[in-house]
Amino acid sequence: MASAVERMDELVREYLLYREFTSTLRTFDVEIKADKDKGFRVDKIVEQLQHLVQGYDLSGLREYWGYLDHRLFSRLEDAYRHTVNKLKTSLYRYYLVHTIQSNRIDKTQEFFQKQALELQNQPEWKEWFVLPFVPNPDQNLVFATYFSKQWAETFLVSLHNFLSVLFQCMPVPMLLNFDAEVQRCYQLQEENEVLRQKLFALQAEPRMKKEEEMIHHKLPPYIQNMDRLGDSELSWEYLNKNGTWDPLGMEKNSEPGCTEMDIPSSPDMAVDQQDSPTKLSKCSLERRSEQPFIVLSQEEYAEHHSSIMYCGVDCSGRRVASLDIDGVVKVWTFNPTMQTKATIMSKSQLLSLEWATKPDRLLLLGSGVGTVRLYDTEAKKSLYELTIDESYPRILSLSCSPSGTSFVCSSAAPSIKLGTVVEAGDKGVNLVPGDLLLWDTKTMKQQHQFSLDPEPIAINCTAFNHNGNLLVTGAADGIIRLFDMQRYDCAMSWHAHSGEVYSVEFSYDENSVYSIGEDGKFIQWNIHKSGVKVSECRMQSDAIGPFVLSGYSGYKQVQVPRGRLFAFDSEGHYVLTCSSSGGVIHKLTNAEQILEPCLSLGGHRAPVVTVDWCTAMDCGTCLTASMDGRIKLTTLLAQKA
DSSP states (O other): OHHHHHHHHHHHHHHHHHHTOHHHHHHHHHHHHTOTTGGGOHHHHHHHHHHHHHTTOHHHHHHHHHHHHHHTGGGSOGGGHHHHHHHHHHHHHHHHHHHHHTTOHHHHHHHHHHHHHHHTTOGGGGGGGGGGGOSSGGGSTTTGGGGSHHHHHHHHHHHHHHHHHHHHHSOOOGGGGHHHHHHHHHHHHHHHHHHHHHHHHHHHHHHHHHHHHHHHOOOOHHHHTOOTTSSSOOOGGGBOTTSSBOTTHHHHOOOTTOOEEEEOSSGGGGGGTTTSOEEEEHHHHHTGGGOSEEEEEEEEEOOOOSOEEEEEEOTTSSEEEEEETTSOEEEEEOSSSOEEEEEEOOSSOEEEEEEOSSSTTEEEEEESSSEEEEEETTTTEEEEEEEOOTTSOEEEEEEEOTTSSEEEEEEEOOOTTTTSOOOTTOOOTTOSOEEEEEEETTTOOEEEEOOOSSSOOOEEEEEEOTTSSEEEEEETTSEEEEEETTTTEEEEEEEOOSSOEEEEEEOTTSSEEEEEETTSEEEEEETTSTTEEEEEEEOOHHHHSOEEEEOGGGOEEEEOOOSOSEEEOTTSSEEEEOOSSSOEEEEEOTTTOOEEEEEEOOOOSSOEEEEEEEEETTEEEEEEEETTSOEEEEEEEEOOO
16 A cells, blocks of 8 residues: 555656646645654654654653544554554553663653553553652562563564554555555556467467477488478488588498488578578487477567667566666566557766666666666656765666665776776676665665685676575675575575676575686586585686677677576576577476476577576466577466476
């Protein structure tokens, strides 16, 4: 309800400005500042009561509780009157305990002088009138319970829960019902999407059956040795890269049972065959019926005009935020159709972005001048901008805790190659000092500065586990650090890669961490034993970077990795990585924990530099973003074994 009220206040303010009702707007703003309901935000009401208690403002406390009683509690049924009275009694006792603990006996005596007429006939207060005269009341059997920290916390939680339930059950005016209507629309859209995916799956079944029949159909030997022109006795595997027949290739074929041919990765992507052919052998074609995913569709978002740095889906799976090297951020949706919802342009260079988890409409934007912005994608405005540290102006990574209450920010000194062209193979671009800070999302105040041993270093990538109790980071010095977020200290660290760590993620069961580094290795680490490898494999250079885009007249654009280089499916059995012509899905085999390519998504003419994988039921959405500013959105249907 609080979010609906806040949103409605903004709409009313916008309407008054549009109509130029300036005097009404001023009155409206004044009354909002003096609003005793605090916008129906429970945390603000409890905070106001605590403020009055801590300020020994007994008159203000009585007045505010009386307002709540008249405004809210009096409308409840009689059955809840007993609960309201108990909360009022506990609030007064909470006030008295605070006066005793602060050695303000004068305030204790003042309470009983002013409240004597009201409380003297109430049996629950009979023993409390001696409180000002009892030495060490925290050790007295009657009062000891109320001086414990547990009782105070229990009272505040009970008050918070009571008010929350009360606000949820309150009747609201028609204007505030818009929030419920929005949620209902989202629910209908999700149901429609599920039905659409089921329809796609049903339509794909006959096609897959037909494909299997074609795959297993055995042709006579003399037909297998004929080409498409008729009688040249050349087989398909001798078609060279230029599209002409290569008779010499007959001598190069070493395996008589397997021949190569170029085919698209799925029937739906036949249009992209020329741009991103997937080379499969006849042997792999015979195993195609075991394909773990069916490609339902592939769409393209082409609103960016330069190379993409970051691209990610919000936690609800409804919105995508993408950032290019020109500092332009696009917020867009893909269900039911692709549509740009907001465009964010900044005077200063933007280097990183991250979706907030609660509420999921908020976006964190990190710049190259040491600032972080909190942006509301629905209201299309910046809510807050904070300055991190002028000596560490580059915000390299942002990660929001799953609880939504805080986020970590990695900032670094200017690059040692600032203003120069980064050449492929150059190492140590970010070998500069850096900070790792924890910030409160609501107050936008710094909570903690993490210690980066052996010395402060630029942190390239960060990731939380599912409940936010653990944070893993990858740094420019090749070290992975695992932080305990309950104690705010580094639980363990180890040297993981020769060169920088580009991307880190927790595994599905969170017993290990995966990382990709500048040395071209994809490694799984045991988080229970520092520095112990579970598996290791070497990746292709086009999956790691630096990414190179060549053009006419010797033009060459080189981009170091910025966003996520790999992403897992919903069960952690498959991983999506970058490549020069599109995303590639690999299977993590149980036997040796090696990467086994199983599906090429294709569709790109330029190297893919960052990926993301959003899952929903059996359908998953893969995002692959490339250096030409194109983002491919591929919808997959998982085939259950």
